[in-house]
Amino acid sequence: VPEGPEVETVRRTLHPSVVNRRIVKATATGRRSVRRYGEGPVALAAFESDVTGLNITGTQRRGKYLWMTTDRGALVVHLRMSGQVLVCAPTDPGVVHTHIMLDLDDGAQVRFVDPRTFGEMWRTDDPIAELAHVGPDAVEGAADEAWFVDRLRTRRSPVKSVLLDQGFVSGIGNIYSDEICHRSGIRPTRLANTITKPKARLIAANTIDILNEAIALGGSSLRDGQYVDAHGVAGEASANHRVYDQLKAGCGTCGGPIKRQVIGGRSSYFCVACQK
Numbered sequence: 641v642p643e644g645p646e647v648e649t650v651r652r653t654l655h656p657s658v659v660n661r662r663i664v665k666a667t668a669t670g671r672r673s674v675r676r677y678g679e680g681p682v683a684l685a686a687f688e689s690d691v692t693g694l695n696i697t698g699t700q701r702r703g704k705y706l707w708m709t710t711d712r713g714a715l716v717v718h719l720r721m722s723g724q725v726l727v728c729a730p731t732d733p734g735v736v737h738t739h740i741m742l743d744l745d746d747g748a749q750v751r752f753v754d755p756r757t758f759g760e761m762w763r764t765d766d767p768i769a770e771l772a773h774v775g776p777d778a779v780e781g782a783a784d785e786a787w788f789v790d791r792l793r794t795r796r797s798p799v800k801s802v803l804l805d806q807g808f809v810s811g812i813g814n815i816y817s818d819e820i821c822h823r824s825g826i827r828p829t830r831l832a833n834t835i836t837k838p839k840a841r842l843i844a845a846n847t848i849d850i851l852n853e854a855i856a857l858g859g860s861s862l863r864d865g866q867y868v869d870a871h872g873v874a875g876e877a878s879a880n881h882r883v884y885d886q887l888k889a890g891c892g893t894c895g896g897p898i899k900r901q902v903i904g905g906r907s908s909y910f911c912v913a914c915q916k
């Protein structure tokens with residue numbers, strides 16, 4: 641599942657291909673991907689006419705939401721479980737599970753591919769208003785240390801669940817919440833309101849570091865092969881994982897055994913020795 645660093649990598653690799661380009665033709669074939677436009681075939685045509693002719697001026701991201709700014713609002717992409725945004729040539733072979741194709745005025749084609757169909761794309765006049773329920777991007781939120789520490793320490797939930805709450809800060813998912821807890825030496829089950837201020841400051845600092853390190857490595861591509869950047873290239877950040885999915889390898893810090901535990905319905909990994 642793409643988290644903030646993966647979506648940011650998609651944004652960075654997509655940006656040069658779309659900025660200052662015009663969408664000359666849109667082709668939607670996947671109804672689920674354009675479900676904001678209604679149900680049935682009418683949604684496909686409504687999406688196509690809504691985005692054809694848009695002039696793309698830039699790209700932005702908050703948490704797991706990516707959008708292209710245009711001369712008529714923003715074209716939002718939410719990758720959810722398995723979405724991919726790929727820059728292709730129209731002559732490139734078709735990829736299974738392609739639901740949307742955007743032909744640009746320079747001949748490039750942006751494809752939205754999504755095997756599990758939870759992802760979606762839509763145009764909105766005001767992405768900031770539409771994403772008002774989404775907290776600040778996690779790197780920005782953690783940079784406001786006092787705010788982050790205070791908010792974190794008021795919550796009577798496992799710290800992992802708080803980090804995953806997109807209404808608190810956005811962009812942290814299952815992988816990076818485990819890695820942030822590990823580097824901070826804290827169990828993911830620890831109730832956030834029992835964390836000391838110095839420890840909460842450490843969590844803020846590690847949130848910034850871990851997400852930025854993952855962005856620098858192009859995000860985490862897992863064995864399922866579903867996350868790739870806009871050119872179809874896998875990221876290398878999985879090599880940095882010290883606890884996430886490391887049951888066989890052991891803790892990347894001390895070599896000790898990794899424990900897996902379900903927290904709030906999510907599989908979580910931590911080191912019994914390193915994390916208290």
Ligand SMILES: [Zn+2]
Nearest residue numbers: 891894911914
């Ligand atoms: Zn350890």
